[in-house]
Amino acid sequence: MLELEHTDVPGGVAGELPNRCGDVSQVLARVGDKWTVLVVMMLAAGPMRFNALKRRIGKVSQRMLTLTLRGLERDGLVSRTVFPTVPPRVDYELTPLGRSLQTPVVALGEWAFANLDAMNEARRDYDARREDL
Amino acid sequence: MLELEHTDVPGGVAGELPNRCGDVSQVLARVGDKWTVLVVMMLAAGPMRFNALKRRIGKVSQRMLTLTLRGLERDGLVSRTVFPTVPPRVDYELTPLGRSLQTPVVALGEWAFANLDAMNEARRDYDARREDL
């Protein structure tokens, strides 16, 4: 997890964000890990069982899905409901907090979609320039 | 870097985001790393020299700042200008693409700021519940 000094930003980041960059980073550490966003996106469709989720995401290990879900549950973004049946059944569902996270994440996703070509081109150019040394 | 299967999402993530979750993840891998967002935020104030940037951020190693800046430069988010003086001077500055990234990142930052208390409380509750086993 991140832990930053309280570096006071004088300017003010486009005049909007308070100088609590540590907070932003902390949340980004949660959101930025390998599977969190995928899980949140998948759960947007509604409650889902463990293996359904696993199949949807595709190439996630059972271990990592469990860990990611535990983390999200701990942060209050996902709720976990156990049905004491046999075989056991566990449903995962976004909490209101988790659903509210979708708004900024979707915004980021739209930025990603809109600018992916530009980024790929920039990368190609950069790599090409680095080859003729 | 992430590399996901092309898992087609039928539902559609709140009906907004296309089923290109891979793209989102790829960008998140860039944005989600430890220093990227901090650097972008700092550069929001305007062009900055290497050490000025380093001092602003505070507890970043020289190595990681260099690596982060190279990555951002490669992705076309930051431009690097060398002044062939002595001692050498290098200015880093957000490109238009980099500046456009601020919008969604600031949105995420505002979400973080608004919901940090809720998340911390959720964590406390979760940890407390786990203690009385």
Place this chain on the structure above:
DNA sequence: CTGCATCCAGAGCGATACTG
């Protein structure tokens, strides 16, 4: 001042096997 190279500890994560 800037920025590479090296070394090294630790985190992240996948594969596998096992339990209720």
Place this chain on the structure above:
DNA sequence: CAGTATCGCTCTGGATGCAG
């Protein structure tokens, strides 16, 4: 079906030292 435990690899990232 859901979850835990263990192993081992890779990658991150911090510290240090050297060079233009």
